[in-house]
């Protein structure tokens with residue numbers, strides 16, 4: 413006899429920093445019958461997935477696939493494969509995820525150099541330029557969309573500076589990919605990772621990654637093995653590409669189905685239309701929130717459309733209001749992290765959670781709560 417109750421969580425509207433709402437077609441894809449991870453039909457599905465990821469990242473990179481774990485594993489994959497003990501790495505930090513990259517760099521035994529910017533502001537290319545005058549790191553790592561602060565980091569100028577210094581550029585696009593333009597080849601990004609549960613609107617569980625030929629060369633020049641067996645690309649890549657697909661680990665088949673269908677939905681909509689929808693919906697939310705007395709913490713030109721970081725109006729209690737949103741209206745929004753805890757909300761408009769209906773529902777609920 414089973415004494416634990418049936419799995420039956422309340423349906424929610426996911427308007428936090430991820431996961432986002434998942435399209436019914438993606439949920440249906442997850443009920444597709446299981447096949448083997450070396451079945452020729454599964455190999456074909458993997459190839460289709462890689463093609464779609466290349467289109468989404470706007471890259472020709474051969475080494476493009478999805479790591480079998482969430483976004484943080486993509487971060488770790490990039491860092492452990494590119495860094496060897498005693499290598500130098502410069503990490504740009506203006507929020508939680510830059511800090512996480514710094515932590516992994518140190519765990520790699522590499523020498524960490526940090527460039528910091530205050531939370532809520534982007535990294536200034538001049539700071540990176542100045543730092544690179546006194547060191548020559550193997551990689552420079554930066555977050556494109558800082559989910560902890562709502563900042564969109566411009567990359568074109570920093571990319572030029574990084575390459576002039578002879579370093580590789582590593583970029584976190586977990587929150588940006590699928591919601592705003594990410595141009596891996598045009599922006600000279602050498603290593604990039606993302607996640608499935610933000611603007612791609614698949615469940616959490618995979619991390620799309622891509623590596624430029626220069627990054628692949630750097631990995632091939634390693635003298636030591638990466639400290640992670642699971643994430644060692646010299647082995648993983650023989651499962652995802654090449655003529656002879658060799659077993660490395662059992663791919664999470666169901667997650668691959670989910671990402672495959674989610675990406676088909678992305679291309680049915682079209683990238684430009686999808687980015688425009690995120691921008692338009694963000695503007696609708698912005699107008700409504702400002703009317704209610706919320707204030708954006710990021711300057712307009714650096715605001716992320718899919719992650720709205722706003723200061724609470726005086727008198728609105730963070731925890732009480734968020735729990736009313738969740739319990740009475742089934743709407744999840746994110747609280748602030750670090751210095752922003754208790755003062756800031758992070759309202760996500762990611763993928764399937766980015767609709768006019770979501771915005772109207774949230775604003776109507778807030779008007780009632782704040783009355």
Ligand SMILES: *Cc1c(COP(=O)(O)O)cnc(C)c1O
Pocket residue numbers: 430482483484485487509555557558559584585586587607616
């Ligand atoms: C969510 C997120 C991550 C971590 O991804 P997980 O899927 O939670 O492991 C990394 N970087 C950014 C910018 C994120 O928003």
